[in-house]
Amino acid sequence: MSAPHDMSVAELSAALQARQLSSVEVTRAFLERVTRHQADLNAFISITAEAALVEAAQADARLRAKDAGPLTGVPIAHKDIFCTRGEKTTCGSRMLANFVSPYDATVVERLRAAGVVMLGKTNMDEFAMGSSNETSFFGPVKNPWDVARVPGGSSGGSAAAVAARLTPAATATDTGGSIRQPAALCGVTGLKPTYGRVSRFGMVAFASSLDQGGLITRSAEDAALLLGAMAGFDERDSTSVELPVPDYNGVLGQPIKGLKIGVLKEFFDKGLDPEIEQHIRAALDLLRSQGAVIKDVSLPNLPLSVPTYYVVAPAECSSNLARFDGVRYGHRCDNPRDLLDLYQRSRGEGFGAEVKRRIMTGTYVLSAGYYDAFYLKAQRVRQLISNDFERAFHEVDVVIGPTTPTTAFELGAKTSDPVTMYLNDIYTIGANLAGLPAISLPCGLSHGLPTAMQIIGPHFGEERLLNVAHRYQLESDWHRRVPPGFA
Amino acid sequence: MSLNRSDIVNIARLARLALTEQEIPLYVEGLSRIMGLVGELDRADTSQVEPMAHPLPGQRQRLRFDSVTETDRHELYQRNAPQVEAGLYLVPRVIE
Numbered sequence: 001m002s003a004p005h006d007m008s009v010a011e012l013s014a015a016l017q018a019r020q021l022s023s024v025e026v027t028r029a030f031l032e033r034v035t036r037h038q039a040d041l042n043a044f045i046s047i048t049a050e051a052a053l054v055e056a057a058q059a060d061a062r063l064r065a066k067d068a069g070p071l072t073g074v075p076i077a078h079k080d081i082f083c084t085r086g087e088k089t090t091c092g093s094r095m096l097a098n099f100v101s102p103y104d105a106t107v108v109e110r111l112r113a114a115g116v117v118m119l120g121k122t123n124m125d126e127f128a129m130g131s132s133n134e135t136s137f138f139g140p141v142k143n144p145w146d147v148a149r150v151p152g153g154s155s156g157g158s159a160a161a162v163a164a165r166l167t168p169a170a171t172a173t174d175t176g177g178s179i180r181q182p183a184a185l186c187g188v189t190g191l192k193p194t195y196g197r198v199s200r201f202g203m204v205a206f207a208s209s210l211d212q213g214g215l216i217t218r219s220a221e222d223a224a225l226l227l228g229a230m231a232g233f234d235e236r237d238s239t240s241v242e243l244p245v246p247d248y249n250g251v252l253g254q255p256i257k258g259l260k261i262g263v264l265k266e267f268f269d270k271g272l273d274p275e276i277e278q279h280i281r282a283a284l285d286l287l288r289s290q291g292a293v294i295k296d297v298s299l300p301n302l303p304l305s306v307p308t309y310y311v312v313a314p315a316e317c318s319s320n321l322a323r324f325d326g327v328r329y330g331h332r333c334d335n336p337r338d339l340l341d342l343y344q345r346s347r348g349e350g351f352g353a354e355v356k357r358r359i360m361t362g363t364y365v366l367s368a369g370y371y372d373a374f375y376l377k378a379q380r381v382r383q384l385i386s387n388d389f390e391r392a393f394h395e396v397d398v399v400i401g402p403t404t405p406t407t408a409f410e411l412g413a414k415t416s417d418p419v420t421m422y423l424n425d426i427y428t429i430g431a432n433l434a435g436l437p438a439i440s441l442p443c444g445l446s447h448g449l450p451t452a453m454q455i456i457g458p459h460f461g462e463e464r465l466l467n468v469a470h471r472y473q474l475e476s477d478w479h480r481r482v483p484p485g486f487a
Numbered sequence: 488m489s490l491n492r493s494d495i496v497n498i499a500r501l502a503r504l505a506l507t508e509q510e511i512p513l514y515v516e517g518l519s520r521i522m523g524l525v526g527e528l529d530r531a532d533t534s535q536v537e538p539m540a541h542p543l544p545g546q547r548q549r550l551r552f553d554s555v556t557e558t559d560r561h562e563l564y565q566r567n568a569p570q571v572e573a574g575l576y577l578v579p580r581v582i583e
Binding site: 098099100102194195196209210235238239241301304306307308310311318322325326327328329330331332336337338339340341342343344345347348349351353356357359360361363364365367374376377378379380381382383384386387390417418419422433434435459 | 490494495498499501502503504505506507510513514517518520521522523524525526527528530531533536537538539540541542543544546548549550551560563564566567568569570576578579580581
């Protein structure tokens with residue numbers, strides 16, 4: 001049998017059920033790797049070893065008593081944006097550096113109920129605002145494929161931890177690409193579900209009409225197993241959708257003969273690394289050989305995704321982050337002169353540069369005299385982008401394109417100009433604006449760095465996405481590649 | 488589109504953010520660049536389209552009954568507060 005860190009969630013589940021491994025053994029093995037690689041990767045903000053071993057022992061008791069589900073005893077890491085009762089939830093910010101959650105996020109609660117063991121909380125861009133993990137108050141995460149390069153962001157810790165085999169899987173969140181972009185740059189699988197599919201309760205809010213919780217895993221099969229336990233209606237999230245959760249795992253492996261795949265013309269126009277394009281074309285050939293029908297589709301408004309996003313997301317961020325006032329929780333400045341000084345200095349000190357830039361952008365576009373010109377205009381263009389996707393899904397079942405324009409870039413390469421950094425998310429933002437599910441899969445290596453493709457589906461099309469991704473992963477082995485030094 | 492120093496000072500005041508002197512020019516440049524990017528939206532003809540109100544077509548904001556569902560847990564919640572006395576959040580004097 002392989003070592004625990006070489007095993008997928010599905011394999012660990014089978015070994016735990018068969019009692020070939022105990023959850024305590026598995027948990028210890030992963031905790032050892034998490035601790036060993038903390039100095040070189042900085043993938044975690046908190047390592048919750050003690051609590052993990054208690055949960056693992058409880059899982060073993062359930063497994064012995066045959067009172068276990070398929071995920072009982074499997075370890076996982078949570079992005080530090082999800083509230084975890086009794087443990088710190090920092091959101092990568094000085095503002096929440098000492099915040100101890102009084103309750104569990106619904107995602108955490110559901111996975112806990114399924115018997116999943118939490119190893120710790122993963123590093124992230126501050127308040128999920130960033131595409132390189134360099135805005136974290138706790139320092140950048142390093143990409144396990146090359147530690148001089150970024151892992152992507154904002155879920156950079158989750159992606160690096162899964163790629164380096166520090167955890168079999170990790171939760172993550174995606175507002176403009178924060179699951180898919182780091183998954184792409186780290187060579188792992190990243191699933192952003194449909195808006196409303198996974199509860200946002202207890203997930204620190206950034207842009208509430210875009211935020212969605214999801215997963216970073218080694219394969220689509222593992223994502224299917226975990227999504228089933230995470231997803232579903234939650235009355236505590238007013239945007240949670242009342243739809244039954246399908247058996248995601250049950251549909252995997254269905255033939256894709258006749259499946260219509262649209263190739264997003266606008267994504268291949270310019271600015272895409274030619275090697276990434278080659279790898280995606282090769283992946284499309286592989287899917288064609290399994291019977292899929294490939295055709296070009298055009299979404300003419302899609303190139304306006306980035307400017308649309310940089311009105312809508314900062315506007316919602318400026319409103320959501322108004323709650324940090326230095327009074328009820330979070331950072332408070334020393335010796336405030338008066339209430340206004342307390343608010344201004346607590347926020348000025350507690351937030352980092354990128355968060356302040358977005359709060360101010362949002363404040364500006366919502367301010368008197370500018371609301372119509374910027375905010376309403378952006379929401380109109382957002383509708384046009386959404387209409388483009390809707391039209392495309394009348395013609396095809398899924399659309400495929402790149403996840404990122406380039407492979408992982410060097411730390412510090414894009415920090416001087418915010419717009420250069422924002423353009424990393426040029427291919428991912430569209431799915432958030434339209435509320436669509438999307439998955440990123442590794443599809444090659446270019447100069448030793450992972451390349452990736454993205455599959456986007458219609459609303460609540462997770463089963464189809466996971467099935468296409470699984471079919472691809474059955475016939476390819478890019479998702480099995482391990483960064484040198486982490487085998 | 489370009490913003491100047493007084494725009495940034497005004498926005499920071501509205502956003503309740505204290506900025507240092509050194510930070511101000513960084514935000515003048517950053518926000519000007521961002522608003523330059525946002526200017527691309529002018530290319531789209533939106534005369535025939537309503538602003539999007541929800542990412543899922545046909546979805547409405549769900550409402551709940553106006554009933555008490557939470558228990559009083561202020562002690563637990565106030566453990567995260569910077570300054571509390573007798574169950575109250577302390578702030579600087581507001582009325583002289």
